[in-house]
Amino acid sequence: MAFEYAPAPESRAIVDIxxxxxxxxxxxxxxxxxxxxxxxxxPATEEVLxxxxxxxxxxxxxxxxxxxxxxxxxxxxxxxxRAKYLFRIARIxxxxxxxxxxxxxxxxxxxxxxxRDVDLPLVAAHFFYYAGWADKLAHAGFGADPKPLGVAGQxxxxxxxxxxxxxxxxxxxxxxxxxVLKPAETTPLxxxxxxxxxxxxxxxxxxxxxxxxDGRTGAALVAHPDINKVAFTGSTAVGKEIAKTVAGTRxxxxxxxxxxxANIVFDDAPIDQAVEGIVNGIFFNQGQVCCAGSRLxxxxxxxxxxxxxxxxxxxxxxxxxxxxxxxxIGAINSEEQLTRITSLVERGESEGxxxxxxxxxxxxxxxxxxxxxxxxxxxxxxxxRDEIFGPVLSVLTFRTPDEAxxxxxxxxxxxxxxxxxxxxxxxxxxxxxxxAGVVWSNTFNKFDPTSPFGGxxxxxxxxxxxxxxxxxxxxx
Amino acid sequence: xxxxxPHALADVTxxxxxxxxxxxxxPGVDPVGLEARAASLxxxxxxxxxxxxxxxxxxxxxxxxxxxxxxxxxxxxxxxAKAVLPDPTDRTTPATAxxxxxxxxxPAAKAAVAGSTVKVASVATAFPAGRAPLxxxxxxxxxxxxxxxxxxxxxxxxxxxxxxxxxxxxxxxVAVKEACGTxxxxxxxxxxxxxxxxxxxxxxxxxxxxxxxxxxxxxxGKVAVNATPANTLLMLEAVRDxxxxxxxxxxxxxxxxxxxxxxxxxxLVLVNETVGEDWLDNHWFRFGASSLLNDLLMQRQxxxxxxxxxxxxxxxx
Numbered sequence: 001m002a003f004e005y006a007p008a009p010e011s012r013a014i015v016d017i018x019x020x021x022x023x024x025x026x027x028x029x030x031x032x033x034x035x036x037x038x039x040x041x042x043p044a045t046e047e048v049l050x051x052x053x054x055x056x057x058x059x060x061x062x063x064x065x066x067x068x069x070x071x072x073x074x075x076x077x078x079x080x081x082r083a084k085y086l087f088r089i090a091r092i093x094x095x096x097x098x099x100x101x102x103x104x105x106x107x108x109x110x111x112x113x114x115x116r117d118v119d120l121p122l123v124a125a126h127f128f129y130y131a132g133w134a135d136k137l138a139h140a141g142f143g144a145d146p147k148p149l150g151v152a153g154q155x156x157x158x159x160x161x162x163x164x165x166x167x168x169x170x171x172x173x174x175x176x177x178x179x180v181l182k183p184a185e186t187t188p189l190x191x192x193x194x195x196x197x198x199x200x201x202x203x204x205x206x207x208x209x210x211x212x213x214d215g216r217t218g219a220a221l222v223a224h225p226d227i228n229k230v231a232f233t234g235s236t237a238v239g240k241e242i243a244k245t246v247a248g249t250r251x252x253x254x255x256x257x258x259x260x261x262a263n264i265v266f267d268d269a270p271i272d273q274a275v276e277g278i279v280n281g282i283f284f285n286q287g288q289v290c291c292a293g294s295r296l297x298x299x300x301x302x303x304x305x306x307x308x309x310x311x312x313x314x315x316x317x318x319x320x321x322x323x324x325x326x327x328x329i330g331a332i333n334s335e336e337q338l339t340r341i342t343s344l345v346e347r348g349e350s351e352g353x354x355x356x357x358x359x360x361x362x363x364x365x366x367x368x369x370x371x372x373x374x375x376x377x378x379x380x381x382x383x384x385r386d387e388i389f390g391p392v393l394s395v396l397t398f399r400t401p402d403e404a405x406x407x408x409x410x411x412x413x414x415x416x417x418x419x420x421x422x423x424x425x426x427x428x429x430x431x432x433x434x435x436a437g438v439v440w441s442n443t444f445n446k447f448d449p450t451s452p453f454g455g456x457x458x459x460x461x462x463x464x465x466x467x468x469x470x471x472x473x474x475x476x
Numbered sequence: 477x478x479x480x481x482p483h484a485l486a487d488v489t490x491x492x493x494x495x496x497x498x499x500x501x502x503p504g505v506d507p508v509g510l511e512a513r514a515a516s517l518x519x520x521x522x523x524x525x526x527x528x529x530x531x532x533x534x535x536x537x538x539x540x541x542x543x544x545x546x547x548x549x550x551x552x553x554x555x556x557a558k559a560v561l562p563d564p565t566d567r568t569t570p571a572t573a574x575x576x577x578x579x580x581x582x583p584a585a586k587a588a589v590a591g592s593t594v595k596v597a598s599v600a601t602a603f604p605a606g607r608a609p610l611x612x613x614x615x616x617x618x619x620x621x622x623x624x625x626x627x628x629x630x631x632x633x634x635x636x637x638x639x640x641x642x643x644x645x646x647x648x649x650v651a652v653k654e655a656c657g658t659x660x661x662x663x664x665x666x667x668x669x670x671x672x673x674x675x676x677x678x679x680x681x682x683x684x685x686x687x688x689x690x691x692x693x694x695x696x697g698k699v700a701v702n703a704t705p706a707n708t709l710l711m712l713e714a715v716r717d718x719x720x721x722x723x724x725x726x727x728x729x730x731x732x733x734x735x736x737x738x739x740x741x742x743x744l745v746l747v748n749e750t751v752g753e754d755w756l757d758n759h760w761f762r763f764g765a766s767s768l769l770n771d772l773l774m775q776r777q778x779x780x781x782x783x784x785x786x787x788x789x790x791x792x793x
C-alpha cells in the first residue's frame with residue numbers, strides 16, 4: 001500500500017496496575033482465606049499483567065454476609081439517595097474512562113477503538129440510566145411500591161468485562177439490592193478497578209462486593225444459600241449447570257447465554273452499508289459477542305456481488321496491537337478460546353464448507369485468529385449451528401423471505417438477528433416472525449441502556465436494560 | 477444520441493425509461509450507515525511518516541481555486557505562481573495539481589503556469605447555477621478549451637435532474653464532453669447539497685459516469701453544504717463499482733468546505749480504505765479548495781521544523 005499508517009499506540013502509562021489484587025469485601029480489599037493466586041495475562045502479548053485472588057467458598061460466604069448486612073440500610077434508603085451514588089459512579093467512570101479503556105484493552109485484548117468508543121461510553125450510560133430509575137420505581141409498572149429481592153449473586157463473562165458488570169450492577173443497586181459479583185477468570189482487572197471507584201464514590205460498605213476466581217468461585221456463589229437472585233451471562237453449558245443448581249430453591253434467575261445470530265440480507269438492501277453491518281456484526285470484538293451476526297443469510301440473487309464486496313472490505317481490516325488506535329481486530333481473549341475457534345473452523349473445513357481469509361499477518365506472540373469467512377455452508381454444518389465465539393462468519397443463502405425466516409429460526413439459540421432491506425414493510429413483516437430477543441434493521445450490534453436485551457430458547461431468559469431490566473431485580 | 481456509455485452498459489442510455497430504470501435499480505443508500513462509516517474512518521490516527529506522506533499527497537491534489545466576480549489577471553497570475561511553487565522557503569514542496577478559474581481567466585492562468593506540471597481547469601457551462609441554454613454552455617466550454625484549458629469543470633442541470641429528466645442531464649454531459657475534445661478532461665459537478673438525498677447522489681454519480689465524465693465532483697463551493705466525508709465516500713463507492721462493472725476508471729473531486737490538513741487527511745483515508753492506491757494520485761483524486769493549501773503548508777513546515785509558524789509564513793495568494 002502506498003499510504004501506510006504509522007503506529008499510533010495509546011499510552012499505557014495512564015493505568016497503574018498493582019502486582020497483586022485481593023478480594024473486595026465489605027468495602028475493603030482483603031486476602032483470600034485460601035491464599036491461592038491466579039495470573040491474568042494480556043492476550044495480545046501473553047505478558048502477565050497481575051495476580052489476583054482465587055476466591056473460595058469461605059470468601060464467597062464472607063462476601064454474601066457483608067452484602068446481606070449492607071442490604072438492610074441500602075434498601076431502606078430513599079431512591080433519590082441511591083440515585084446520588086449511582087450518578088456519582090457514572091461520573092467517575094466518565095472521568096476515568098481513558099484509564100479504564102486502556103486497562104480493558106490490556107486485559108481483554110480488544111482494540112482500544114472499541115473500549116474507548118463503545119464499551120466505556122455505554123458503561124457510563126448504563127449507570128446514568130439506572131440512576132434515573134432509582135427514585136421512579138413506583139412508576140415502572142411493577143406496582144406502587146416494588147421491593148428489592150435482597151442479595152444478588154452475579155457472574156459476568158470476559159468479552160465485555162466492565163460493560164457486563166454495568167449491566168448487572170447498575171439495575172441491582174438502583175432497585176435497592178446489594179451484590180456479590182464474580183468477574184471472569186481471564187479478565188478480572190476492570191472489576192477490581194470498579195471496586196476502587198465504589199470507594200471513591202463513597203458507596204456504603206458491603207453494597208458491592210467483588211470476588212475473583214475461576215468457575216469454582218462462581219459455582220460457590222451460585223450455590224450459596226443466602227442469595228436471593230442469580231444473574232449470569234456466559235456460555236449455554238455453564239448456564240444449564242446454574243439452572244440445575246438453582247432449581248428448587250427460591251432464588252430468582254436470569255440467564256444471558258450463547259447465540260448464533262442470523263444477519264439476513266435481501267436483494268434490495270443498501271449493499272455498502274450492509275457490508276459494514278456484516279463486518280460489525282461478526283468482527284466487532286473479534287466475534288466474541290453473544291449476539292454476533294455469525295450466520296449471514298444472503299438472498300441468492302445478490303450472493304456473488306455481496307460476497308465480492310465483503311471480501312474486498314475484509315481485506316482492509318487492520319489486525320494487530322490492540323492499543324494502536326488504528327487497529328480494527330485485536331487478540332482472542334485466551335489460549336483456550338483460540339483452541340476452540342481453531343477446532344470449530346477445522347470442523348467446518350472437514351464438513352465441506354469453503355474457508356476464506358484475507359491476506360493477514362498474525363503477530364508472533366499472543367492469541368490471534370484471522371477474520372474468516374465460510375461459504376457453501378448449509379444448515380446441517382456444525383459451523384452453522386454451534387456458537388464459535390470468534391471472528392468466523394458462515395454464509396448461507398435463501399431465495400424467499402419465508403425461507404430466510406425458516407432458516408434464521410432453525411437454531412437452538414435466539415438472541416439476535418439483523419434484517420437488511422430498503423423496504424420498510426418487509427422489515428416489519430420479517431422482524432415479527434424472527435424468534436430472537438433483538439432484531440436490528442439496517443444496522444447491527446447497536447446497544448443502548450434504554451433498550452431491553454435477552455434471549456429465546458437456549459440463549460437464556462430474562463431481560464437486561466431498559467424498564468424491563470428492573471423486573472429481574474424486583475419482587476413483582 | 478448517446479454513445480458515451482461503456483459497452484457493458486450501452487443499452488442503459490437508450491431511452492429515458494431504460495436510464496430511469498437503471499438509476500433507480502442501483503442499490504439504495506442507508507444514510508445512518510453511510511455517515512457512521514465515514515465518521516469511523518475519520519478517527520484513523522495518522523502520524524509522523526504517514527502524515528508527511530499524506531500532506532505532500534494532498535498538496536499535489538489541490539485544485540487551487542479562485543472563483544470570484546472580482547478576479548483579475550493579476551490575482552490569477554499570483555495564484556498560478558503559488559500553484560507552481562507553493563512554498564518558496566522549501567523547494568521540495570510539490571506543486572498543486574491545477575489552478576481552477578473562470579473561463580475568461582484561462583489565458584492568464586495558462587501563462588502563469590507555463591512550463592510546469594500544473595494544469596489549468598476552468599469552470600465553464602454557466603457556473604455555478606448552470607442556468608443557461610445549452611448553446612451558451614457549449615460556447616463557454618469551447619472558449620475555455622481553445623484558450624488552453626486542460627480541464628473543464630461543468631455543473632449539471634440540477635433542475636432537470638430533480639425533475640427526473642435524467643436523459644436531458646445525460647445528453648448535456650455528453651455534449652459538453654464532446655466540446656472538450658480529446659485534450660481536456662471533464663469534471664462533472666453535481667452540487668450534492670442541492671440533490672438533497674444520498675440516493676440522488678449515487679444516481680447522479682452513475683449518470684455522470686455513463687455520460688463519459690472523467691471526474692465526478694461534489695459541489696461548486698457556492699452553496700451551504702458542499703463536500704462532506706459521507707458524500708465523498710458515496711462517490712468513491714460509485715467509481716469503484718463503475719470500474720468493476722466497466723473497466724473504466726473515473727476520478728473524484730470533493731470541493732468546498734475542506735479547509736484544514738486534518739480534514740484533508742480524513743478524505744485521503746476514505747480514498748485509501750474505499751478504493752485504495754489506484755486513486756491515491758492527482759490524476760484520480762483532487763481537492764477543490766482555496767484555503768486548504770495554506771494549512772497544508774503550515775503543517776508541512778511544522779513537521780519539518782518541529783514548530784508552528786503562522787499565517788504570515790505562507791503567502792496569502
